[in-house]
Amino acid sequence: MGNAFADGMVLVLSFWDDYAVNMLWLDSDYPTTGTAPGDKRGTCATSSGVPKTVEAQSPNAQVIYSNIRVGPLGSTTGSQPGGTPSGTPSGTPTGTTTGSAPGATQSVYGQCGGIGYSGPTACASGLTCEASSQYYSQCLP
Structure with missing residues (x-):
C-alpha cells in the first residue's frame, strides 16, 4: 500500500x-x-x-458529497496531518467567526462550523447549521 x-x-x-x-x-x-x-x-x-x-x-x-478537497496532505487545510487537536472536544461542535465578514452567511450544504473552521457560522435564511462531528457542521434545509 x-x-x-x-x-x-x-x-x-x-x-x-x-x-x-x-x-x-x-x-x-x-x-x-x-x-x-x-x-x-x-x-x-x-x-x-x-x-x-x-x-x-x-x-x-x-x-450529498461536499467540502471535498484535493491536493497534497496539509495543503488544503493549512495544517499537517498527525497532530493532536487542540482544545477539549465537546458533544456540540462550535465554529468561530474569525476570517469571515460580519453578517456573512453560508449557503445550502456549505460548512458552518467545527473545530478549526473560520468561515461564516450563520446559515442563509431557511437553513439550519447541523453538526455531523466536532470538526464539521453543515447548512441544511
Whole structure:
C-alpha cells in the first residue's frame, strides 16, 4: 500500500445498489461459502443487502458529497496531518467567526462550523447549521 500512495491515489465515491451480489463483497462473507482468508469482510448477514428490500426500506435515500478537497496532505487545510487537536472536544461542535465578514452567511450544504473552521457560522435564511462531528457542521434545509 505504501508504494501505491507514492504513485498517487484516486478518491472514488458512489451510491448504488448491487444487484449482482447484494454488496456482500463489502461487508459480509463473500463468496458466501468461502473459508479463505479475506472471505469474511464484515458482520452483515449473507442474506442482507438485497436491493429490492433496501429500496423498499429507504425509498428516498440520497447522498450529498461536499467540502471535498484535493491536493497534497496539509495543503488544503493549512495544517499537517498527525497532530493532536487542540482544545477539549465537546458533544456540540462550535465554529468561530474569525476570517469571515460580519453578517456573512453560508449557503445550502456549505460548512458552518467545527473545530478549526473560520468561515461564516450563520446559515442563509431557511437553513439550519447541523453538526455531523466536532470538526464539521453543515447548512441544511
